[in-house]
Amino acid sequence: MRNLELPGRSPVRALNGMAATSHPLATAAALAVLRDGGNAMDAAVAACAVQCVVEPQSTGIGGDCFVLYAPSGGAEVVAFNGSGRAPAAANAAWYRERGIETIAQQSPHAVTIPGAVDAWAQLLADHGSRELGELLQPAISYARDGYPVHDRVAADWAASHDLLRRDVTAARTFLPGGAPPRVGDVHKQPALAATLERIAVRGRDGFYSGPVADDMVAYLRGLGGLHTADDFAAARGEYVTPIKTAYHGHDVYECPPNGQGLVALEILNILAGAFTGMDDPLSAERLHLEIEAARLAYRDRDDLIADPAQVDVPVDVLLSADHAARLRECIRPDKAMADLPPSLFPVHADTVYLCVVDRDRNAVSFINSIFHSFGSGLVSPKTGVVLQSRGHSFNTDPAHPNCIAPGKRPMHTIIPGMVVKDSHAVMPFGVMGGQYQAMGHAHFLSNHFDFGLDLQEAIDLPRVYAPPMGPVEVESGVPAESLDGLKTRGHTIARSEKPIGGAQAIAIDRQTGTLTGASDPRKDGCALGY
Numbered sequence: 367m368r369n370l371e372l373p374g375r376s377p378v379r380a381l382n383g384m385a386a387t388s389h390p391l392a393t394a395a396a397l398a399v400l401r402d403g404g405n406a407m408d409a410a411v412a413a414c415a416v417q418c419v420v421e422p423q424s425t426g427i428g429g430d431c432f433v434l435y436a437p438s439g440g441a442e443v444v445a446f447n448g449s450g451r452a453p454a455a456a457n458a459a460w461y462r463e464r465g466i467e468t469i470a471q472q473s474p475h476a477v478t479i480p481g482a483v484d485a486w487a488q489l490l491a492d493h494g495s496r497e498l499g500e501l502l503q504p505a506i507s508y509a510r511d512g513y514p515v516h517d518r519v520a521a522d523w524a525a526s527h528d529l530l531r532r533d534v535t536a537a538r539t540f541l542p543g544g545a546p547p548r549v550g551d552v553h554k555q556p557a558l559a560a561t562l563e564r565i566a567v568r569g570r571d572g573f574y575s576g577p578v579a580d581d582m583v584a585y586l587r588g589l590g591g592l593h594t595a596d597d598f599a600a601a602r603g604e605y606v607t608p609i610k611t612a613y614h615g616h617d618v619y620e621c622p623p624n625g626q627g628l629v630a631l632e633i634l635n636i637l638a639g640a641f642t643g644m645d646d647p648l649s650a651e652r653l654h655l656e657i658e659a660a661r662l663a664y665r666d667r668d669d670l671i672a673d674p675a676q677v678d679v680p681v682d683v684l685l686s687a688d689h690a691a692r693l694r695e696c697i698r699p700d701k702a703m704a705d706l707p708p709s710l711f712p713v714h715a716d717t718v719y720l721c722v723v724d725r726d727r728n729a730v731s732f733i734n735s736i737f738h739s740f741g742s743g744l745v746s747p748k749t750g751v752v753l754q755s756r757g758h759s760f761n762t763d764p765a766h767p768n769c770i771a772p773g774k775r776p777m778h779t780i781i782p783g784m785v786v787k788d789s790h791a792v793m794p795f796g797v798m799g800g801q802y803q804a805m806g807h808a809h810f811l812s813n814h815f816d817f818g819l820d821l822q823e824a825i826d827l828p829r830v831y832a833p834p835m836g837p838v839e840v841e842s843g844v845p846a847e848s849l850d851g852l853k854t855r856g857h858t859i860a861r862s863e864k865p866i867g868g869a870q871a872i873a874i875d876r877q878t879g880t881l882t883g884a885s886d887p888r889k890d891g892c893a894l895g896y
Contacts, residue, residue: 368823377822377882380895384881385409386870387720388424388798388891391513392416395504396722397894399496406724407435408496410732411486415505415562417718418482419555420513422540422740423522424798425718426752427561427573428582429736430478431485432621434608434784435493436791439727439874443610443619443784443791444493448485448603450478451773452757455592458769461762469758469770472532472743474591476755478776480573482734485603487570493728499566506566509559509750512552516890520549521864526739535745536752557750574598581748589744608784611635611685614815616792619784620807624673627781628684629804632663635690636697637812647817647827648844650851651699656812657832657857658697660805664834665706667804672767673775679767702856706834717780717803719796721872723881729874731782731794738800783807792874798889799867802831806867821871821884829866841866 368374378384383406385396396413400406410433418426431448461467461475469475490498515523523546530536530546539555540546547553564572572578579598586593608619611631618634620627636659644652671679683689696703717735736742736754744753759777760770768777779800785793797806806829813824828843837860840849849859865888872893873882883893 367820374826375822375887377820377884378893378895380881381879382896383724384872384883384893384895385413385720385722386872386883386885386891386893387413387417388718388868388870388886388889389417389421389516390890390892391420391508392720393892393894396720397896399501400724401896405495405726406722406728406730407489407494408501409722409724410720410730411490411494411498412501412504413720413722414718414732414734415502416508417734419505419508419558421519421718422752423519423526424736424739425734426736426741427483428480428741428751429482429734429754430480430756430778430780431482431734432625432778432780432782433485433489434619434621434731434782434794436729436784436786437493439729439791441786441789441791443608443786445606445608445621446485446489446603447606447621448481449624449775449778450481450601450756451775452478452760452770453592453594453597454772455594456770456772458762458764458771461770467762469760471738471755471758472529474586474589474744476742476757477586477591477593477744477753478757479593479597479601480754481601481603483565483573484570484601488603498569502562502566506559506562509555509562512554515547515549515551515553517549518888518890520547522739523547529740529743533744535747536740536743539745539750540740555750557748561749561751574601578749582746582751582753585746609681609685613638613811615787616815617786618811619786620781622674622681623671623679624775625778625781626667626671626804628671628681629663629667630781630783630807632666632684632690633659633805633808634811635685635687636662636693637808638690641812641816647813647819648848650848650855653830653848654702654852654855654857655697655699656809657830657838658703659693660808660832661703661706661834662693662696663804667777668834670767671777676771676774677767700855704856717798717800719782719798719868719870721794721796721870723794723872723874727874729784729791729794731784731796733780733782733796735780779803781807790874790876792876793871795869795871797867797869801833802867805831806869810869810871821873821882825869825871825884825886831862831866839866
């Protein structure tokens with residue numbers, strides 16, 4: 367239990383239903399759906415749609431979506447991949463012939479076909495109890511009538527000023543008067559409201575065909591993109607088989623590649639048993655082991671993870687005990703790796719997270735993203751749709767698994783998580799923060815299971831992020847003595863420019879019937895139940 371004399375927040379507890387999101391207006395929307403008899407999937411879509419309006423820097427209907435769902439809170443975990451694909455005309459040769467070796471963030475080539483709206487429609491049809499049109503009404507109201515800009519949103523918005531001013535529609539929409547809105551300003555998105563109203567009436571077809579799709583295609587092609595109306599009409603997500611590993615007597619589920627959930631599981635496998643006897647989750651010893659494990663797992667991600675429909679990703683081998691043991695042997699407790707060891711395999715030819723649990727214990731782990739802050743920075747002129755930058759993670763090297771190709775899905779950073787124990791789902795959870803998410807999943811679960819921190823404490827604890835190359839990014843809350851210990855081991859340390867990630871989680875206590883929720887203070891949101 368936290369020291370109640372110090373600043374902080376307690377976990378939220380309730381019996382009937384709970385939602386945890388990164389924005390209070392989204393949490394309120396989800397809770398209203400639950401109280402009105404809607405189920406967890408209904409509430410998740412309503413909340414996410416609100417976030418697509420009130421957190422425009424983090425998510426939008428021009429982005430992608432991944433979901434894990436445990437019906438009735440049982441051991442069956444359903445996974446849905448709502449990530450979009452490259453245009454059918456996209457191929458590496460086309461880009462290389464034009465001197466494009468990397469795909470820039472603010473480029474039409476970074477815009478993959480959005481998958482979120484299709485995912486929402488399919489998930490509601492299969493697992494919801496309300497119509498999409500009904501659930502979009504709160505988002506439509508905020509877009510049409512306005513919403514107050516919250517503190518973290520305002521900070522991210524201001525940091526994206528230079529990106530937004532380069533696109534005429536983005537500047538008109540998100541730089542009213544030539545400047546980002548301030549905290550408390552009321553912002554409206556009338557063009558997006560009209561687009562959401564069309565989707566409410568016509569369903570997914572209101573987005574993927576007709577005037578909305580036509581405007582997105584015309585705009586992207588005018589910038590040199592390869593997108594067509596057929597690309598949008600063909601957009602479909604799919605149910606996939608989730609992957610899992612065991613940690614502290616629990617099964618931790620993730621979506622399979624093309625997402626990086628595999629990396630989170632790989633980190634957990636490397637760290638299994640590593641923290642026995644440790645009592646300080648911010649010690650240099652603990653952070654060092656976590657950093658080294660993350661660097662090794664991210665190396666595997668960058669070398670191997672891509673769209674499994676087009677590339678063979680060795681999931682079973684990467685999750686094997688033998689692979690974890692080999693990677694564990696690379697880690698020295700007293701010294702950082704100067705260079706990562708060679709991969710054990712040959713190389714083959716900003717985001718919102720929310721979770722909801724309802725009265726029937728249906729549990730939803732839901733993540734929606736446009737990748738970078740404000741995605742590509744490109745906004746479709748007549749629709750108000752912010753277009754994602756997910757194609758930025760593609761490369762144009764035909765020998766690399768994540769090389770761009772027709773209809774291919776890029777390697778994705780967004781990953782929902784679900785914990786199962788004794789044949790019941792016991793915790794939907796997730797971490798935002800782009801590349802950090804895989805390390806964030808492992809860090810949060812280790813905080814909770816290895817060090818006994820409650821959900822809110824496990825989320826609040828200061829973070830570090832260790833990319834495969836470059837300095838270790840640290841938050842200001844990491845103690846000076848821990849930083850000294852990391853430097854002594856050979857780590858290069860850099861102060862993070864902004865808070866690292868964000869997180870939400872809801873624990874389900876089967877004995878008491880209590881739901882316990884937590885939401886990250888690094889964001890504006892909260893957990894609420896009834």
